[in-house]
Amino acid sequence: MNIMGRADDKVLEGILKTMLTIRLFEERVAEMAARKEVRCPVHLYVGQEAIASAVCANLNREDYVFSTHRSHGHYIAKQGDLNSLMAEIHGKEAGCSKGYGGSMHVVDVNAGFMGSSAIVAGTIPIAAGAALTSFLTKNNSVVSVAFFGDGATDEGVFYETVNFAALYKLPILFVCENNLFSTHLPDFKRQSNTKVYERVKNFKIRTRRINGNDPIKIYNASKWLIERIKRGEGPALLECMTYRWLAHVGHMEDLDVGHRKKEDVEFWKKKCPIKFLKRVLFRRGKISERQYEDMKKGVEAEIERAVSFAQQSPLPLAKTEKAAF
Amino acid sequence: MRMLSYSCAINEAFHQIMESDERVFQIGVGVNTPWYVGNTLTGLLDRFGERRMIDTPVSECGITGISIGAALTGLRPILTFPRMDFMYYAMDQIFNHAAIYNFSLGGHAPVPLVIRAIINRGGEQAAQHSQALQAFFMHAPGFKVVMPSNAYDAKGMLMAAVKQDDPLIFIEDRWLYEQESDVPQQGYTVPLTGAKVVSEGKDATIVASSYMVEEAKKAVESLRERQVQVELIDLRAVKPIDHGTVLASVRKTGRLLVVDGGWETGGIAAEVGFLVANLGFQDLKAPIERIALPDSPAPASCLLEKAYYPTSQTIVEKVLQLISNH
């Protein structure tokens, strides 16, 4: 596949800001989870920010995004409301799901973020259903994006969905965030062929495996694919190779339980997508250290506003004994 | 006395089962990590190796069918679902195959499969990480369904389950894992049918199962302080249900409260309530009552969660009502 064009520097600046927002948001959530101010389980996206940020930089508000248990990054990248996300994670009434869902069940329909599920691969067919709506009523002008991990490709429903989408040439982009693990199990202990794009290629759709920590490559590749998807050329799969820095769930690292090697974590931390893009933009003279610091301060302030918003919102109460829920 | 926790009793049962029966192996998502199964499978990987401790891809439907096939051809798989919520993907293999295979094939193809189904809820985990699906397995024909409420029964019922030839659903609740009882080290079995009278009383009967037995026990204690004598029955097996024990108790007390950790509609209470209304009608002094989860998915937020799950206090109040009104 020929990936053409060079990402506009303004777009890259936007992606940098999105990644930074996700990173700082997740670090803040981790802090609060450690202090038990956040009680629901949180699956943090630290290290994987490039994928959601760069893919969603190609999307309009009307385009759909569907997500997983590791939902915050996708929600933020699709421009979901930050305050309601933070409030949801706190289990508050002002949360995007009114406190009924917590971190794994978030939604912002106005932003085209159509929900997340805690069941592995759960939203993949649902994303294809949204693509079916676009195919039937919108002439494919709206694309549906399903984000999911490599673990989701263990499930049969993933292949059923890819086949159906390929058969009807549905406008859907499957984005597999391959972080090499499904909770404690590495890919090679679960998959006879660990290359997701190779397995899916046989459904006769466009597939590509790329560096998931390089936001520029991801942006270009997804742009190219989405343009073709919207032309009615059918679905595509983008497999982004990455790594999560923190534990599968929670604020700790998984190192303590022996699931991963410290060297691996260190290795991947050196490939930080934020540092990478910052460096590129510095080199191109597009952003100065000062501007970066200002951006960071702005993002921090936005996150602190979200935290206060969440803290000030009341906890939802069960209304009456019987019809409480 | 040898006090052992529920989860350790399960672990001990597995060590003994796997040591004595080479046909037995474990399979499921996360069987080799405490992250999924607590300490119930500790030490088994080291002892029996990966061939008998198969930690699988996230492929619930496939691995269930695979377990059925192995059971059909001479092995004794123990298939674990670390959460009942993850069983839905496998429902076709569970209900259309495991439950029916032998029946539809004229009894030529028994499926000695033990399915461990773990209830794991609370902690704001929300609707897809909290479900208690016993009613599904009671409803569809083809399974024995047990829900041991204490460490002693857990070990004994597990050892019995592996020795018999029918598909069986063994339901555990993580909230019971710390529960302790006197558990003999030697292997033993507990029958897979038959309820147990936990405490005797004359004023009302509570029928409970699994974790709700713990809550009910606390309620019985606190009611005793108020001079209310409650007979508590632990169903142990929710399919088949031991009619005799329940009916005999209601004959004595005339009042029935069924406590179920699953949803209200079509649950254990509906079944036990029908049984008593049908066969024990003349013994009833008051309408049958039930405590179960509201007909709603589990909410995340802490106060909602607190209101969602019944406790011993809910039981006490309900029994007092049951007694005072009639």
Ligand SMILES: Cc1ncc(C[n+]2csc(CCOP(=O)(O)OP(=O)(O)O)c2C)c(N)n1
């Ligand atoms: C049907 C189902 N089975 C098992 C689980 C337990 N589980 C939660 S997340 C997860 C791993 C998912 O790995 P992957 O899809 O690669 O996403 P990642 O966590 O790496 O982002 C598993 C197995 C689940 N949530 N749903």
